[in-house]
Amino acid sequence: xxxxxxxxxxxxxxxxxxxxxxxxxGYPITPSTEIAEHMALRLPQVGGVFIxxxxxxxSMAAILGASWGGVKSxxxxxxxxxxxxxxxxxxxxxxxxxxxxVNVQRGGPSTGMPTLVGQADVMxxxxxxxxxxxxxALSPSSPQECFDxxxxxxxxxxxxxxxxxxxxxxxxxxxxEKVMIPDEKDIKLVERKKASVPPSEYxxxxxxxxxxxxxxxxxxxxxxxxxxxxxxxxxPQATSPEVQEKLVRRLCDKIRExxxxxxxxxxxxxxxxxxxxxxxxxxxxxxxxxxxxxRKDGYKVGIIRLKTIWPFPEKYFEEISEKVKxxxxxxxNYGQIKLEVERMVGRKKVVLLPKMGGDIHKPExxxxxxxxxxxxx
Amino acid sequence: xxxEGEHHPLDEYLRADRIPHIWCPGCGxxxxxxxxxxxxxxxxxxxxNLAIVSGIGCTGRIAGYINVDSYHTTHGRAIPxxxxxxxxxxxxxVVVISGDGDLFAIGGNHFIHAARRNIDMTVICVNNYNYGxxxxxxxxxxxxxxxxxxxxxxxxxxxxxxxxxxxxSGAVYVARWTALHARRMKDSIKEALNKKxxxxxxxxxxxxxxxxxxxxxxxxxxxxKYYKEKSVIKHGIExxxxxxxxxxxxxxxxxxxxxxxxxxxxxxKLIRRFHK
Numbered sequence: 001x002x003x004x005x006x007x008x009x010x011x012x013x014x015x016x017x018x019x020x021x022x023x024x025x026g027y028p029i030t031p032s033t034e035i036a037e038h039m040a041l042r043l044p045q046v047g048g049v050f051i052x053x054x055x056x057x058x059s060m061a062a063i064l065g066a067s068w069g070g071v072k073s074x075x076x077x078x079x080x081x082x083x084x085x086x087x088x089x090x091x092x093x094x095x096x097x098x099x100x101x102v103n104v105q106r107g108g109p110s111t112g113m114p115t116l117v118g119q120a121d122v123m124x125x126x127x128x129x130x131x132x133x134x135x136x137a138l139s140p141s142s143p144q145e146c147f148d149x150x151x152x153x154x155x156x157x158x159x160x161x162x163x164x165x166x167x168x169x170x171x172x173x174x175x176x177e178k179v180m181i182p183d184e185k186d187i188k189l190v191e192r193k194k195a196s197v198p199p200s201e202y203x204x205x206x207x208x209x210x211x212x213x214x215x216x217x218x219x220x221x222x223x224x225x226x227x228x229x230x231x232x233x234x235x236p237q238a239t240s241p242e243v244q245e246k247l248v249r250r251l252c253d254k255i256r257e258x259x260x261x262x263x264x265x266x267x268x269x270x271x272x273x274x275x276x277x278x279x280x281x282x283x284x285x286x287x288x289x290x291x292x293x294x295r296k297d298g299y300k301v302g303i304i305r306l307k308t309i310w311p312f313p314e315k316y317f318e319e320i321s322e323k324v325k326x327x328x329x330x331x332x333n334y335g336q337i338k339l340e341v342e343r344m345v346g347r348k349k350v351v352l353l354p355k356m357g358g359d360i361h362k363p364e365x366x367x368x369x370x371x372x373x374x375x376x377x
Numbered sequence: 378x379x380x381e382g383e384h385h386p387l388d389e390y391l392r393a394d395r396i397p398h399i400w401c402p403g404c405g406x407x408x409x410x411x412x413x414x415x416x417x418x419x420x421x422x423x424x425x426n427l428a429i430v431s432g433i434g435c436t437g438r439i440a441g442y443i444n445v446d447s448y449h450t451t452h453g454r455a456i457p458x459x460x461x462x463x464x465x466x467x468x469x470x471v472v473v474i475s476g477d478g479d480l481f482a483i484g485g486n487h488f489i490h491a492a493r494r495n496i497d498m499t500v501i502c503v504n505n506y507n508y509g510x511x512x513x514x515x516x517x518x519x520x521x522x523x524x525x526x527x528x529x530x531x532x533x534x535x536x537x538x539x540x541x542x543x544x545x546s547g548a549v550y551v552a553r554w555t556a557l558h559a560r561r562m563k564d565s566i567k568e569a570l571n572k573k574x575x576x577x578x579x580x581x582x583x584x585x586x587x588x589x590x591x592x593x594x595x596x597x598x599x600x601x602k603y604y605k606e607k608s609v610i611k612h613g614i615e616x617x618x619x620x621x622x623x624x625x626x627x628x629x630x631x632x633x634x635x636x637x638x639x640x641x642x643x644x645x646k647l648i649r650r651f652h653k
Contacts, residue, residue: 023465025457044647049464051640053457054490061454061487062461065430068448069465091451217428217446218466224392224441226449235395236441236449 002181008173009034009076011143012102012166013042015150016074018187021100022048023073025062027055027081030114031170032104035076056081060088063099068225070216072154076102078170079112082121083128089163090129091227093251096161096205096212098192100153103165104173105281105332107357117170118357119281120333125165126310132248134255136262137165137310139280143177149307155190156262160254161211167309169332171282171360195221205247206232210254255311264307265316269295273302275373276320278341279330280306282360287330290366301370306337317344324348326373330366332357349373390414390424392444399438403589403597405556405582409503410439412559412580413474416566427470430459432479434510435584436503439474453484456491459498467641470570471497477504481537482517492546492575494640499569499576502539505584513587520623524591540616543577544633550576551616551633556583557604558629565631574639581627592623 006014013035016024024039026032036052043050048071053059056077063073077085082103092099105121107113125137136156140146146168153164195202195215204223205212215221228236229244237243255262266284269291270276277287284305294301304320306313317340321327326349329338338352353369355361385391391414400406417427424445431440433452440447450458455473463471473480480488480502491498507525508514514527518539522531543551550572552565562580569576583589583600594600604627611619612630619628 023461025461044644045651047648047652049644051460051464053460054486057454058457058460058487058490061450061457062464064450065448065458065461065463066465067461068446069462069469071465073461073465087451088454091454216466217462218426218469220425222444222446224447224449226441227451228449235392 001183001186004179004181005176006143006147006179007034007176008140008143008146008168009104010038011146011179012076012150012168013038014181015147016100016154017042017046018181018184019151019154020072020189021074021154022046022071023063023066024048024050024075025053025059025066025073026075026077027053027059029078029081031106031173032076032078032102035102056084057088060085060101064088064092064095064097067097067099068217070218072098072158074100074102076104078104078106078114079108079118079121080110082124086128089135090131090133092163093129093133093135094227095225096251097163098157098161099163100150100157101163101165102150103167105167105169113358115170116358117282117332117360119169119283119331120336120357121167122309122331122333122336125167132252134252135163135165135310136160136255136308137167138264139167139306139309140172141281141284141305142172143175143179145307146172147179147181151187151189155188158190158192159211160258161192161214162255167281169281195219203232204234205230207250207254210250210257259311259313260315262308262311263313263316265313266303266305266307268303268305270302270304272300274325275299275301275328275370276324277301277303277328277330277366278306278337279303280309280337283330283332286361286363287366290363290370293363293367294370299370299374309337312340314344317341321345321348326351328353328369328373330361332360387411387414390417390444392442395442398442400435401586403583403585404435405505405580405584405597406435406439406503408556408559409501409562409580409582410442412563413501413566414443416563416570419567420570422470422570426468427472428462430455430462430471430473432475432484434476434479434508436474436476437479453479454487455479456484456487456500460491460496463496463498463641464644467645472570473498473500475502477502477506477518477539478508478516481539481542485517489542489546492543492548492577495547495549495574495637497574497639497641499572499578501566502577502579504539504579504581505588507584507588509584509587513591518621520621522623525588536621538616538620539579540577540619540632544616547575548577548633549574549635549637552631553579553581553619553629555581555604555608555627555629557601557608568631574637
């Protein structure tokens with residue numbers, strides 16, 4: 001074990017290296033660029049390849065290609081680049097290609113606030129590409145979590161054969177803190193299931209437990225991979241509603257049915273909480289000191305910090321709404337996670353404490369909202 | 378479709394269970410696929426290490442008919458996908474086969490940058506002067522004055538000379554043929570496959586259904602006759618002098634064949650600095 005002083009971006013890049021990432025394709029964009037820079041420095045040292053592409057469309061396509069070439073691959077970007085990646089994130093979901101995308105959120109929409117914080121890409125991460133699909137998105141609140149969650153992102157991508165998005169934000173990306181780097185033997189890595197039968201018996205999109213075995217290029221399986229609706233053989237069946245039904249259901253269900261396994265929530269002081277602050281990323285940190293002060297003043301308030309944002313922990317909120325009376329959603333957007341919480345907690349009161357971007361919540365503002373909500377407003 | 382007792386000599390290269398293909402009668406794509414497979418037969422490439430990548434469109438369907446690892450990607454992004462594939466596994470021979478719209482309109486930026494970097498791959502562009510799959514719209518190679526569904530009064534845009542674009546962007550091998558030049562096309566594809574670095578072959582091919590019938594070539598045969606009448610072989614000519622105009626000469630031949638270090642070689646050199 002060793003201790004480093006890293007910002008969130010560098011910690012995420014180091015996490016990728018420790019997860020066994022061997023390919024990074026990216027395009028410079030504030031506030032994510034340090035990830036590309038650090039990968040350019042580190043990948044050749046570990047026998048991997050860094051390439052700076054001509055744009056984010058190409059970056060996303062390249063990491064899909066690299067994944068089919070048999071290696072773990074990643075890209076990093078921010079809002080405008082994330083938008084450009086959407087079509088190929090859909091290709092990744094459709095072709096079940098393991099890969100990791102870091103989106104360091106800044107203020108939007110459009111060019112917005114390139115150097116300042118935002119958390120408004122939550123829904124885009126889930127719904128950004130066309131059609132029905134599911135992805136996984138994680139949200140770190142510290143450089144340590146940037147490191148740990150990047151490893152977890154690769155593990156989830158490999159396990160479920162799905163693009164995994166790390167929804168970072170500018171503040172976490174640019175804050176520097178102590179990061180513990182475990183010894184290699186203490187890092188648990190997951191690798192994709194390889195084809196276990198000979199080529200003559202192999203069906204590339206046959207899945208007994210939702211996730212098919214993956215045969216990459218050069219392994220002798222002559223696999224056809226297409227973004228068109230395809231059958232278990234991988235062959236296009238673009239005019240068959242039956243094949244579409246089976247495929248799209250499986251693409252969604254492999255994540256939905258495993259939500260509890262993918263779920264990662266930090267509960268703070270929730271045992272007796274009547275008011276819950278729901279937050280993630282940098283905003284959850286502001287919640288902590290507000291909560292502490294509120295507790296001191298006798299308010300029964302706790303925090304639900306979403307470390308996994310997608311798939312949304314629906315059952316968890318259904319259950320917790322039995323005992324929590326009111327929810328305050330603290331996020332740097334105009335109410336994206338709020339919609340999800342509202343959807344799950346029935347008639348319980350859900351209050352939004354938003355920011356439009358460029359600034360983080362001050363603990364006093366959150367404390368004020370706790371008081372207000374407690375007093376029935 | 379299987380016909381009892383009948384075998385095509387290229388069956389081992391094809392996903393026979395996917396035939397018949399989707400292409401129209403008179404389309405040049407069958408000829409190109411045939412030429413590609415015959416070229417492949419004449420190389421030492423291990424099929425296990427061959428990967429075909431395509432984008433979207435009629436030509437984009439080629440990948441699905443060849444019985445190797447094949448990737449049918451998004452519109453325009455075959456080249457960056459192929460770049461990732463090749464860099465992740467340098468043992469692979471990576472070939473991109475796609476159409477003029479896919480590679481040079483929506484995917485044009487990727488083409489010029491892959492050529493500039495000299496990524497080790499072969500790109501075959503089937504240029505049929507229009508978007509066939511969507512019913513015959515203007516493409517980046519549609520000749521001036523041509524009629525398409527989106528240029529009903531004749532094309533007023535200047536088309537790309539693809540070989541000039543490839544050369545100017547840094548391709549190490551550039552050749553152009555038409556679907557009429559079956560043997561020469563095959564020879565050029567073979568040379569391109571054996572070439573280290575970014576090699577490019579343009580094949581001008583008939584599209585009677587959506588382009589030809591609006592431009593006085595309603596059948597594949599009419600287009601072949603047109604190629605026969607207009608094609609002039611000029612090996613080694615400066616690609617910029619090989620513009621294509623409606624009714625004008627179609628200059629074909631091998632235009633560029635040079636050597637320069639590939640991106641892949643440079644990456645390997647860099648990695649070796651840390652792994653002696």
